[in-house]
Amino acid sequence: MAGEVLVDEPSEGVVRLSISNPDKRNALDHAILDRLTELLRSLDAPCVVLTGRRGMFSSGYDIGDIPEDVFADEAEKLVAHPYTAALLALEEYPYATVAALTGPAIGGGLELALACDMRVAHDGIVVGMPPARLGLVYSHTGLRRFLDALGEPRTRELFLLGRNVDARTALQWGLVNRVVAESELEDASLELAEELASNAPLAIAGNKRALRELLRASAQLDPDVERELVALRRACFASEDLKEGVRAFAEKRPARWQGR
Numbered sequence: 001m002a003g004e005v006l007v008d009e010p011s012e013g014v015v016r017l018s019i020s021n022p023d024k025r026n027a028l029d030h031a032i033l034d035r036l037t038e039l040l041r042s043l044d045a046p047c048v049v050l051t052g053r054r055g056m057f058s059s060g061y062d063i064g065d066i067p068e069d070v071f072a073d074e075a076e077k078l079v080a081h082p083y084t085a086a087l088l089a090l091e092e093y094p095y096a097t098v099a100a101l102t103g104p105a106i107g108g109g110l111e112l113a114l115a116c117d118m119r120v121a122h123d124g125i126v127v128g129m130p131p132a133r134l135g136l137v138y139s140h141t142g143l144r145r146f147l148d149a150l151g152e153p154r155t156r157e158l159f160l161l162g163r164n165v166d167a168r169t170a171l172q173w174g175l176v177n178r179v180v181a182e183s184e185l186e187d188a189s190l191e192l193a194e195e196l197a198s199n200a201p202l203a204i205a206g207n208k209r210a211l212r213e214l215l216r217a218s219a220q221l222d223p224d225v226e227r228e229l230v231a232l233r234r235a236c237f238a239s240e241d242l243k244e245g246v247r248a249f250a251e252k253r254p255a256r257w258q259g260r
């Protein structure tokens with residue numbers, strides 16, 4: 001059963017988008033990602049809150065159930081197209097965006113939260129990036145987003161160790177802006193959203209555009225190097241290690257890496 005994005009308006013000027021895929025810990029499938037992109041391109045609210053239902057923000061890409069005979073193609077299709085489109089729609093939303101982390105934000109779910117302008121978490125959650133434990137080469141654009149937010153040492157620690165970190169550590173690292181008690185999360189995220197929504201829309205849109213273009217300019221790569229990085233990532237989807245990593249993760253056992 002496909003996931004969905006639930007929409008409500010909890011206060012004036014604020015639209016809330018809630019990821020709901022309860023059977024898969026709010027994993028990001030085609031339906032969720034396409035709907036997020038569609039909504040973000042059509043909304044005009046002064047502030048959008050992105051959150052997750054049932055005590056989970058998102059467990060990341062929904063690649064666990066893809067059959068092995070089509071795994072490489074289908075996994076890359078999900079990650080390279082609808083996921084990228086959703087990230088861009090979120091990043092380019094002209095007004096303020098807030099991620100309310102109702103539960104763990106893992107892998108692609110964490111990057112989705114990081115694409116928001118601000119993040120509020122409750123003190124019982126963890127966040128993490130498991131590519132090293134899955135055999136996945138992460139996108140260079142995604143890595144750049146983490147480098148911009150965290151700096152090199154923390155980005156290396158997050159991606160090369162693959163450990164989850166708790167909310168207080170995430171606050172110290174700059175992955176989240178505020179940490180509150182679980183019972184206060186909804187009120188705290190809406191209070192922040194209402195404050196953002198009350199500010200001058202032209203100033204918000206203009207400053208966001210300037211920040212986005214400055215960050216993009218600093219991330220320019222030589223075209224040949226960028227093609228090489230894209231090819232490296234694409235090759236990982238066809239690797240035996242990624243298939244084994246996904247199997248091992250689902251079976252809760254150590255992976256048996258082959259290096260191919």
